[in-house]
Amino acid sequence: MANNILGNYNPLLSLFGNNNQLLSGLLGSSPIVPLIRSGNSSQSASTDPNVVLISGLGQLLSSLNIFQDSLQQIYSPYAVNNSISGSSSNPSVARVSTAAGAQNGNYSVSISQLAQAHSAITAFTLPDTSSTAVGSGTLTIKTGSYAYTSPTSATSFTPSGSSATLSINNGTLSSIATAINGSGVGMVANIVQNASGNYQLQISAAQTGASNNFQILVSDNDGNNTDQNGLSRLAFDQTQAVGSGQNLTQTQAAQNANYLINGASGSNAGNSGISLGSSVSMDLLSTGSTNISVKLDLNGLNGQAQSLADAFNTLQGSLNALLVSGGLLSRDPIAKQLASSMNQQASASYSNGSSLLVKLNQIGLNFQYPQQFGQMGSLSLSNNSLQSAYSSDSQGVANLLYTAARALNWLANSYASYGNGTIPQTLTALQKMQFSQQIRQSATPASNTIPANLSSLTVNQSGSIQLSAQQISALSLYAMVYSLGAPYAVSAQILNNGLGLSNNNSGNGISTYA
Incomplete structure (x- = not known):
């Protein structure tokens, strides 16, 4: 078969x-064979209206894509963030950071206390870090908070974080520090050399804040868990007496940062990322006072406004060259409608919250109507008008600029989107029509x-x-x-x-x- x-x-x-x-x-x-091989119609492209239209719409689509790219750079989070800046009158006391959405503001800051991490050091010293043994047994480390009656004495300890039990066998300062740092309990151990050249072990909480204390309980192989011999020398329980269970020496108490912002008191477990307002924060560096100012940057806004005008005018030049008499799209209704829509959008009123700035000409972006009916107009920037608007309502200027850029991008997208834009859909239909014509003609x-x-x-x-x-x-x-x-x-x-x-x-x- x-x-x-x-x-x-x-x-x-x-x-x-x-x-x-x-x-x-x-x-x-x-x-039909030449058609299959070359794909060319017997009719000249210069006289085929479909070919002319496809070429013109293709050029217009490319121009719209460039236009959209430029607009998106204006209102991108990076650009918005860079248009606003903060400054501190005393940068050694506090520094300020801003993010997208930050608003203008002035803040008087007074810092009375920085946040600190709980820290203690061995009362004994050793001549080396890795030869002399401290002792053997187990260390149980807990994080939490003490109920203090004095800076070094507490009535109780409340665990609130993680805990770890470490087995120590003839541990040296170095091996004990390694065990603590690898325990994952949120503690940091360092070996320090004192003025006499001997070594001590310093143990600290990894996090600052009044509630980030620690407790070290010892089970010493010598049978005494709280004395000043063997591994029990590392015991640190501030509910016990100094030298009898509280054998490390506290070098720094756990505490919050305390400060005033415009007269209102505040406290924070850390010194970084303290909120001053929406998308504005400060880092505390030392005690003292400073004035923090947050405002939109005039130069940044001026650059963004000029970018909007440049993008608009670049599209205008491309579109009008296609619309001019004898141009590829001189009779195309899509191109004419786009020009009309762009003109309307450039001179439209926008919603801008409580700001009175609702039209682009109020912030120095002036629209000029085209000299020839049916074409696209242009935008020009008046720096003086922009600065005047900035002085009275800088946030309104920024919001209007970003809103207009988004609206123009949305308008362009309705024509250029590859999913449902007018131009791509029209190009697809024209190309199908042209192919069918080539088949019939060949x-x-x-x-x-x-x-x-x-x-x-x-x-x-x-x-x-x-x-x-x-x-x-x-x-x-x-x-x-x-x-x-x-x-x-x-x-x-x-x-x-x-x-x-x-x-x-x-x-x-x-x-x-x-």
Whole structure:
């Protein structure tokens, strides 16, 4: 039995693939072959209105994409953040940070106390860090808070964080520090060298704040867990007496940062990221006073306003060149509507909260109507007008600028979006129409005949003709395409003879082989 390999063969997709040579051999001088090979219409591109329109809309789409890129840079979070800045009159006391959404403001700051981490050090010293053993046993480290009655004495300890139990075998200062740092309990151990050249172990909480204390309980192999011998020398429980369970010496109490902001008191466990207002924060560096000012940067806003005008005018130049008499889009309604919409948007009123600044000309971006009706106007920037508006309402200037940039981008996107934009959809329709026209123009109509090469394969044959699967596929493809020009001839000739559906009694047919 003959093998049929047509199952996984797609003749339509193969039009631009391996079937080109096969079709050429079958169709010979058929007028459709040059179309398949070159894709060119017999009509000159310069006189084909569809080609002209496709070219013009393609140029306009490219210009809109550039326009959108420029607008998005104006209102991006990075640009918005860089348009506002903060300053401190005493940067050694506090520094200020701003983020997108920051508002103008002035803050009088007075810092009475910085946040600190709880810290203690061994009362004993050793001549080395890794040879002399401190002792053996276990250390149980907990984080939490003490109920203090004095800076170094407390009535109770309340665990609130993590805890760890460490096994120590003849631990040295170095090995004990390594064990504490690797415990994950939120503690930091460091070895310090004192003035005499000996070494001590300093243990601190990793976090600052009054509630971030720590407790170290010891189970000493020598049997005494609170004395000043062996591993118990590392015991630190401030509910116990100094030297008897509280054997480390406290060097720094855990405390919050305390400060006044515009006369209102505040406290924070850390010294960084203290909020002054929406998207404005400060880092405390030392005690003292400073004045912090947050305001929009005039130079930054001026640059963004100029960028908006430049982007608008660049699009205007491109669009008007297409709309001018004799231009590629001089009669295109889409381009004309875009110009009209851009003009309306540039001179529109915008919602701007409580600000009275609602039109671009109020912040120095003045719209000039086009000299020729139907074209796109332009924008120019008046630095003096922008500075005047900035002096009275800098936040209103910024909000209006960003709102207008977003609105213009949205308008451009309605024309340029590759998902549902007017121009891409129109281009797709025009390209389909052009392809159909090329097919019709390249396929010469015939009333009762088909090309000789194909005819010789399908008529006046004696006996069965063996054709390959690809040849039959090509015949089918030709029938589909050529039928646009001569449907009746192909239906009668191809379907009845070429595909083996003979309407006579000769018994002729076509079979497939691998």
